[in-house]
Amino acid sequence: MTPQQRYLWPAAGIVTLVAGLLTSEAAARLLSVRSSPVVAVAESVIEVLPEAVVKPAINLLQELDKPFLVAVILVALLAFSAFVGRVARDSGDGSAQIGFALLGGVGLAAVLFRESGVGPVIPVAVGAITWVVVLPVLTKPLREGAMLAAGAGDDADRPLGESRRAFLVRASVVGGVAVLLGLGGSVLGAGRSAVESARRSLSLTGVTDPEPPAGSSLDVDDLGPWQTPNDDFYRIDTAIAVPTVSPDEWSLRIHGMVENELTLTYDDLVSRSFTESWVTLTCVSNPVGGDLIGNARWSGVRVADLLAEAGVTDGADAVKQTSSDGWTCGTPLEALTDERDALLAVAMNGEPLPIEHGFPVRVVVPGLYGYVSATKWVTDLEVTRFADFSAYWTDRGWAEKGPIKLASRVDVPRSGASVDAGTVALGGVAWAQHTGIEAVEVSVDGGAWQACDLGTVPSADTWVQWSASLDLDAGDHTVRVRATDAEGTVQDSTVRDVLPDGATGYHQVDFTAS
Numbered sequence: 001m002t003p004q005q006r007y008l009w010p011a012a013g014i015v016t017l018v019a020g021l022l023t024s025e026a027a028a029r030l031l032s033v034r035s036s037p038v039v040a041v042a043e044s045v046i047e048v049l050p051e052a053v054v055k056p057a058i059n060l061l062q063e064l065d066k067p068f069l070v071a072v073i074l075v076a077l078l079a080f081s082a083f084v085g086r087v088a089r090d091s092g093d094g095s096a097q098i099g100f101a102l103l104g105g106v107g108l109a110a111v112l113f114r115e116s117g118v119g120p121v122i123p124v125a126v127g128a129i130t131w132v133v134v135l136p137v138l139t140k141p142l143r144e145g146a147m148l149a150a151g152a153g154d155d156a157d158r159p160l161g162e163s164r165r166a167f168l169v170r171a172s173v174v175g176g177v178a179v180l181l182g183l184g185g186s187v188l189g190a191g192r193s194a195v196e197s198a199r200r201s202l203s204l205t206g207v208t209d210p211e212p213p214a215g216s217s218l219d220v221d222d223l224g225p226w227q228t229p230n231d232d233f234y235r236i237d238t239a240i241a242v243p244t245v246s247p248d249e250w251s252l253r254i255h256g257m258v259e260n261e262l263t264l265t266y267d268d269l270v271s272r273s274f275t276e277s278w279v280t281l282t283c284v285s286n287p288v289g290g291d292l293i294g295n296a297r298w299s300g301v302r303v304a305d306l307l308a309e310a311g312v313t314d315g316a317d318a319v320k321q322t323s324s325d326g327w328t329c330g331t332p333l334e335a336l337t338d339e340r341d342a343l344l345a346v347a348m349n350g351e352p353l354p355i356e357h358g359f360p361v362r363v364v365v366p367g368l369y370g371y372v373s374a375t376k377w378v379t380d381l382e383v384t385r386f387a388d389f390s391a392y393w394t395d396r397g398w399a400e401k402g403p404i405k406l407a408s409r410v411d412v413p414r415s416g417a418s419v420d421a422g423t424v425a426l427g428g429v430a431w432a433q434h435t436g437i438e439a440v441e442v443s444v445d446g447g448a449w450q451a452c453d454l455g456t457v458p459s460a461d462t463w464v465q466w467s468a469s470l471d472l473d474a475g476d477h478t479v480r481v482r483a484t485d486a487e488g489t490v491q492d493s494t495v496r497d498v499l500p501d502g503a504t505g506y507h508q509v510d511f512t513a514s
C-alpha cells in the first residue's frame with residue numbers, strides 16, 4: 001500500500017463525519033431545535049460528570065467551558081472517524097458503518113437526555129443516515145483501486161492514482177453538498193436567532209411575576225408543581241419548523257361579520273392594559289391519564305374587548321382563527337365574548353411567550369380544548385358562522401365544538417411503583433376548566449369512594465391538585481380516581497377514545513405495597 005492509500009482511508013472517515021455533522025446541523029437549524037447534537041452531547045457531558053470535576057473545570061475555563069468541551073468533542077470525533085476509516089479498509093464498510101451508527105447512538109442518548117419529543121431526534125437521525133450512506137460512496141474508489149493495484153504488479157501506481165482522483169472527486173462533491181446544506185440551514189435558522197433575540201430584549205409593562213396561590217401545590221412527594229414551567233409545558237402543533245414571527249412584522253386582522261374591521265400591530269396590542277390569569281390548557285388528544293395538559297399564568301388583552309370594538313354583527317356564532325403558518329380553528333363566538341378571560345396572550349408565566357408556544361401572540365380560551373381555541377402565532381380572526389367554514393382538525397374528523405371534559409389523573413404512586421405498606425400517599429390532578437372542581441374521590445381495589453383533600457385554586461379555569469393518605473396492607477393494589485365538578489356532575493366512567501371530542505373514563509394505577 002502506498003502512503004497515499006494509507007492517508008486516504010482515514011480521510012474518507014473524516015469527510016464522512018463532517019458531512020454528517022453538517023447535514024445534522026442543517027436539520028437542527030431548519031427545525032429550530034434548541035441545540036445541535038454536538039452541543040447536546042457537550043451539555044449532557046457537563047450534566048453527567050461529577051460536580052467535583054465540572055466545578056474546577058468551569059472555574060478554570062470561565063465562560064469558555066462549553067465551547068472548550070465542544071472543541072474537545074470535535075477533536076475526539078475527528079480521531080474516531082479517522083479510525084473508522086481504517087476500520088473500513090481492514091474489516092469492510094459494514095464494520096465502519098456500525099462504528100458510525102454507534103456514534104449516532106451516543107448522540108441520540110445525549111439529545112434524549114436533555115430534550116423530549118421527535119423534533120430533537122431528527123437531526124441526529126439525519127446525521128447518522130448521512131454517515132452510513134456517504135461512507136461506502138467514498139471508500140468504493142479506494143477499495144477498487146487497491147484491488148486493481150494488487151493485480152497490477154509493477155504498474156500498481158496507475159490504478160492507485162486513478163482511485164485517488166476518483167476519491168477526491170467524490171469527497172469534494174460530498175463535502176460541497178454538505179457545506180451548502182449547512183449554509184442553507186444557517187441562513188434559514190438565522191431567522192430564528194433574530195426572533196429569539198427580539199424576544200429576549202422585550203420588556204412588557206403590565207406583565208407581572210406569577211405567584212401561584214398559597215396551597216395550590218400539595219405536599220405529596222413526586223407530585224409535580226401546580227404551575228407548569230414553560231420548559232415542561234406540553235407542546236402540540238402541526239408545524240415541522242416552528243414559525244418564527246418577529247413582533248415588528250406581526251399584525252392581527254379582525255374582520256368578517258364586524259362593523260369596523262381592525263388591524264393591530266404588536267405595539268398596538270401591548271400598549272393596552274393586560275389581563276393576567278391562570279388557565280390550564282389541555283389537548284383533546286390527551287388520553288385518560290395522559291400528560292398533554294399544563295397550567296400557566298397568561299398575560300394579554302381580552303379578545304372580548306377587541307371584538308366589542310370591532311362591533312360584531314347579528315347572526316355570527318363563530319370566529320375562525322388563522323395562524324401565520326396557515327393552521328386554522330373555529331371557536332364559538334360566545335366563548336370569546338362572555339365574561340371569561342379569553343386572551344390574546346403575549347406572556348406565559350411572566351415571560352414573553354416562548355417561540356414554541358406561539359410567540360409573539362397566541363389565543364388562550366379557558367374551558368376549550370386547544371384544537372378549537374388556542375391558536376399560536378395567531379394573525380387573523382374572522383367573525384363568521386360555523387355553517388360557513390371548516391378548520392384544520394374538523395376537516396380531519398374531530399368535532400366542531402371542543403369543550404374540555406371533566407377529568408382526573410393519579411400521579412402518585414406511578415403505575416408499577418413499589419411503596420412501603422402502611423400509610424400510603426396518593427396524589428394527582430383534576431380539571432373541569434371554566435366549571436371548576438368540587439370534589440375528588442379515590443377507590444382502592446374496587447372499594448368505596450373516599451373523599452380527597454384539594455389544593456387551593458384562584459378560579460374555575462385551572463386544574464386542582466388532590467391528595468389522600470390511606471392505610472394499605474402489603475400486596476398489589478389498584479387505585480382509581482374520579483372528580484365531581486362545581487355543577488355536581490360526576491365524571492363519566494364510560495371509556496371513550498380521544499377522537500372525536502376527547503377521552504372519558506377513570507384513570508387507574510396499579511402499584512405494589514411491601
Ligand SMILES: Nc1nc2c(c(=O)[nH]1)N[C@H]1C(S)=C(S)[C@@H](COP(=O)(O)O)O[C@H]1N2
Nearest residue numbers: 234235236237238283323327370371374376
Ligand atoms: N398555529 C397553531 N396553533 C395551535 C396548534 C397548531 O397546530 N398550530 N395546535 C393547537 C393544539 S391542538 C393545542 S392542544 C395547543 C397546544 O398549545 P401548546 O403547544 O402551547 O401546549 O395549541 C393549539 N394551537
Ligand SMILES: [Mo]
Nearest residue numbers: 283284370371
Ligand atoms: Mo390539541
